[in-house]
Amino acid sequence: MVFEKIVKIVGEQLGVDDLTTIKKETSLMNDLEADSLDAVEIIMAIEDEFGVEIPDDEAENFKNIGNIVTFVEKNL
Amino acid sequence: MNNFFAVGITGTGSYLPDKILTNHDMEKIVETSDEWIRTRTGIGARRVADEKTAASDIASEAAERAMEDAGIKAEDIDLIIVATITPDMPIPSTACIVQKNIGAVNAAAFDVSAACTGFIYAMTIGEQFIKTGFYKNALIIGTETLTKFLDWQDRNTCVLFGDGAGAVVLQRTEEGFGILSSYLGADGKGGESLTLPGGGSRMPATYETIDQRLHCIKMDGSDVFKFAVRVMGAAALKALEKSNLEIEEIDFLVPHQANIRIIEAAAKRLKLPMEKVYVNLDQYGNMSAASVPVALDEAVKKGHIKKGDTVVLVAFGGGLTWGSSVIKWIK
Numbered sequence: 269m270v271f272e273k274i275v276k277i278v279g280e281q282l283g284v285d286d287l288t289t290i291k292k293e294t295s296l297m298n299d300l301e302a303d304s305l306d307a308v309e310i311i312m313a314i315e316d317e318f319g320v321e322i323p324d325d326e327a328e329n330f331k332n333i334g335n336i337v338t339f340v341e342k343n344l
Numbered sequence: 345m346n347n348f349f350a351v352g353i354t355g356t357g358s359y360l361p362d363k364i365l366t367n368h369d370m371e372k373i374v375e376t377s378d379e380w381i382r383t384r385t386g387i388g389a390r391r392v393a394d395e396k397t398a399a400s401d402i403a404s405e406a407a408e409r410a411m412e413d414a415g416i417k418a419e420d421i422d423l424i425i426v427a428t429i430t431p432d433m434p435i436p437s438t439a440c441i442v443q444k445n446i447g448a449v450n451a452a453a454f455d456v457s458a459a460c461t462g463f464i465y466a467m468t469i470g471e472q473f474i475k476t477g478f479y480k481n482a483l484i485i486g487t488e489t490l491t492k493f494l495d496w497q498d499r500n501t502c503v504l505f506g507d508g509a510g511a512v513v514l515q516r517t518e519e520g521f522g523i524l525s526s527y528l529g530a531d532g533k534g535g536e537s538l539t540l541p542g543g544g545s546r547m548p549a550t551y552e553t554i555d556q557r558l559h560c561i562k563m564d565g566s567d568v569f570k571f572a573v574r575v576m577g578a579a580a581l582k583a584l585e586k587s588n589l590e591i592e593e594i595d596f597l598v599p600h601q602a603n604i605r606i607i608e609a610a611a612k613r614l615k616l617p618m619e620k621v622y623v624n625l626d627q628y629g630n631m632s633a634a635s636v637p638v639a640l641d642e643a644v645k646k647g648h649i650k651k652g653d654t655v656v657l658v659a660f661g662g663g664l665t666w667g668s669s670v671i672k673w674i675k
Contacts, residue, residue, distance in 0.1 A: 304384075304566065305569060305605050308566050308570055309605075309609055312573065324566065324567070
């Protein structure tokens with residue numbers, strides 16, 4: 269559930285048409301060519317969607333979508 | 345509702361230095377590229393004041409244009425407020441230098457420091473004086489010569505800013521028109537994300553402060569970005585709420601011009617189409633306190649804003665500060 273919602277947010281922000289291409293191993297920067305501002309906007313959209321706060325130093329450690337999902341699930 | 349006078353903007357004016365520095369020019373100064381700057385910021389060029397030009401010089405030009413537009417003489421101005429973070433010097437204030445330049449001999453004059461929100465702070469202060477009848481004709485100016493305070497070795501900041509000045513004349517106006525509501529906010533806890541640390545009493549100028557480039561603007565981009573997107577939408581809504589208006593009733597939004605991605609993200613949160621949003625940062629970059637009045641002057645002169653339109657001004661900046669105004673356009 270968390271994963272699907274995050275995939276939807278990422279897809280919308282980065283204009284990815286086929287959401288099935290976004291997996292837990294997918295990296296925002298390396299695979300989806302997000303720049304640093306895309307990443308900030310995605311983090312903000314996730315914070316708004318789940319009502320969680322993602323500190324910058326946490327966000328910097330996210331290597332892939334799976335890391336974000338794990339963080340959100342822990343902090344829900 | 346009350347015995348206050350309605351206060352409106354009766355004239356606008358702006359002045360941009362002639363010299364243009366494009367992104368391609370920036371490529372020769374720091375390691376960057378036109379493509380990088382455009383995609384991250386939306387900025388294509390910025391204006392640069394020459395060595396002899398200070399904040400008061402361009403402010404005076406903008407002021408003359410605003411007075412002409414309002415059809416008012418300098419001696420009728422009774423208040424001058426200048427918003428700037430790049431004053432000519434600490435004393436005299438830039439407002440006093442402008443007063444001398446334009447010959448507004450009957451005006452009180454002072455500066456306001458609220459970074460990029462400075463113009464909205466200054467206009468709101470001026471509004472209070474006219475609303476109560478204390479003054480009749482106020483000149484509100486936002487002026488910046490930021491390129492003189494940039495670290496030209498820091499590619500993350502030096503590409504963002506430019507020089508310019510904008511001014512408005514505030515006067516009593518017809519009931520139901522003019523400034524309908526304003527909202528100002530601040531959060532000193534976030535102050536460290538955007539600073540110009542050197543040259544004040546905390547860190548007076550020394551050889552070391554100069555070597556360490558502490559007389560230049562420092563910014564934590566991602567902190568400011570997050571703050572800006574959230575506060576811009578929230579501030580606009582707050583001012584609308586105070587005047588009992590809905591987002592759909594906005595005819596035109598004139599936002600602070602820091603970054604196109606911030607403007608787009610805020611517009612998206614407000615569900616406001618970009619056709620209703622004025623953007624000129626592609627030509628000028630971020631001019632701090634001058635961004636909003638220059639954008640407003642251009643939007644009016646280009647015919648985007650007409651009599652009866654509901655216009656929202658919104659800005660955010662160092663401090664941290666933010667503010668917004670809802671105006672029913674009178675001209």
